[in-house]
Amino acid sequence: MTWSHVDNPWPTGGLSYGADYNPEQWDRDVWKEDVRLMTQAGVNLVSLGIFSWGLIEVADGEYNWEWMDEIVGLLASNGIAIDLATPTAAPPGWLLAAHPDIRPVDHDMQPHWPGARLGWCPSSPVFRTYALRMVRAVADRYGHREHVVMWHVSNELGGGNGRCYCDTSAAAFRDWLRHKYGSLDVLNKAWGTAFWGHTYRDFAHILPPRGNDAKNPSLVLDFDRFSSDELLAHYLAERDVLKSVTPDLPVTTNFMAGAEPDVVDYPRWARHMDIVANDHYTRSPDPLPEQDVAFSGDRMRAMTTQRRPWMLMEHSTSAVSWQPRNRAKAPGEMIRNSLSHVGHGSDGILFFQWRASLAGAEQFHSAMVPHAGEDTDLYRDVCKLGEYLRRLAPVMGSRTPQGRVGILFDDEAGWAMAKGVKPNNHLAYGRIVRDWHHAFWRLNESIEVLSPWSDFTGYEVLVVPGLFLTDDDTAARVSAFAEAGGTVVVGFLSGIVDEHDQVRPGGYPGAFRELLGAWCEEFRPLQEGETFTLDNGWSGTEWTELVRVRDAEVIARYSGGDLSGHPAITSRALGTGGRAVYVSAGLDSDALLEIARSLIRPTDLSDMPKGVEVLVRRNDEEAFTFFVNHANNEAIITARGWEMLTDELVNGELHIPAGGVRVVRSGTLT
Structure with a gap:
């Protein structure tokens, strides 16, 4: 398949399907097996290179492109498109050793030690210089490869370095405050600093909200705003380098937008994304994970321009690895979650990650290929979902009508x-x-x-x-x-x-x-x-x-x-x-x-059988109605049209299996 960066603004020719792919964790025999399994499952897009900086730039200014060249070529020769990451989420060990001052510092002024993700201060000019050099090198080498169809800036920005309290950040914060308020008189009034005698007479005296818990809430709020803005500034700096090399390639980064406020103010970032993308994971104790999926989709759709499609960049096939008790998804839940995201406006279904890791902090995080391998119910469901998304290709580009x-x-x-x-x-x-x-x-x-x-x-x-x-x-x-x-x-x-x-x-x-x-x-x-x-x-x-x-x-x-x-x-x-x-x-x-x-006035959808969620997407000619059955029993409703997953005509009665999904093309409830 050939992708045109100009004619097709979406990165794939159909609904995008795939995962984060980390081939650097495996030897080359596994790469070949991965490509076979991807093709079998219907994968058409992988996010590549997210944590690869130290494996590409092995020392300051010394590059080893051989392995990346090989995997890019292998994916391309098998028709799998690449969402290529700038690997700046993972500064290499040589950089951290040479410039330990780039590490983020917590509110008690303790530096983050190497070993986690996003181990860099967003305000650090030293890190910015090295990062943009790396971004330019990756863009120059791979930006014009036909199967590199999208740029993925860093990874989950703020997920580890959302707020840095170091002296460099403090100086940047003061500059941000000068720009916002103009004078100390305006700032003192806005912050109510007369309370407890905290009136400022010099911008140099202002510090981030370090240490004790009894902080001025106005100062804390502005520091939260500043922190989001600093991360956005870094995103924009990387984006501008990429656009200077490949102006036609879409650029995005993966949000973590859900029902709780994050360290990043995603709606204020969204206009800077060519494609708005999100990572969404359900929580094990949540009694209504299906509603959390809906909330996330309803939020993402509102961040796009005129309800354009967005992309689910990450979710899980089953259990995650970072909750106190990591619940495995029930049979059918992964497919149901995925198709619910499509019904809420996503034109891409991607997972973390393709193959479950044997080592590292997320070694027990589920993947499209589990530790047990190909002969598993999970991988069979991965293939089934790939076939469903292929059948749903006509949904691509349609939009969800404005709600009431x-x-x-x-x-x-x-x-x-x-x-x-x-x-x-x-x-x-x-x-x-x-x-x-x-x-x-x-x-x-x-x-x-x-x-x-x-x-x-x-x-x-x-x-x-x-x-x-x-x-x-x-x-x-x-x-x-x-x-x-x-x-x-x-x-x-x-x-x-x-x-x-x-x-x-x-x-x-x-x-x-x-x-x-x-x-x-x-x-x-x-x-x-x-x-x-x-x-x-x-x-x-x-x-x-x-x-x-x-x-x-x-x-x-x-x-x-x-x-x-x-x-x-x-x-x-x-x-x-x-x-x-x-x-x-x-x-x-x-x-x-x-x-x-x-x-709100009732509609025909208001009295669906208990547990049945109905989602509608439309284009200029037809409607696609998703019936998602979250209940443990079959539901029977009245509908007419063509059922896309079973490839059958529906003319009156539609059976929705327990825990299943049906999608009716041009179908309307009677």
């Missing part, structure tokens, strides 16, 4: 909520957001997890859960959405602080108080094990508030306890049919589901 529900999620708000003392220090921002996502997901709503600066046009419902940090512009745009006829739902702990992490006075939730026509006088967080009940029978835990109503309707009140009779949920009519709902209580999942039902 947008849920706001912001890494900065998550950073602000997680740092410093809070009324309830056990509440996780991602958990709050995911609880609301779960309610609409149960109704088979197409949801988009939006950034606060997203365009809200076209949505019917906008949910604002736990948006602890909210700037004036976001608050105004949310209010305008409701005034124009939309429904806004504001959850507890939203709008509490401004963009500088300072509390908005006048009652909570400060940024949305006028919109809601109600306000909170005092937080009443519950103790562990405590619960509450509302007068409509709904219940919950963790969080309650003493709410006062100005000009809103009370939907439900607390029943019993200190807050008995006080409002818990309010609604205010606005504009031309708009409304603003305030949910001040930490309701359980069934109560949130009932609220979701009351906010």
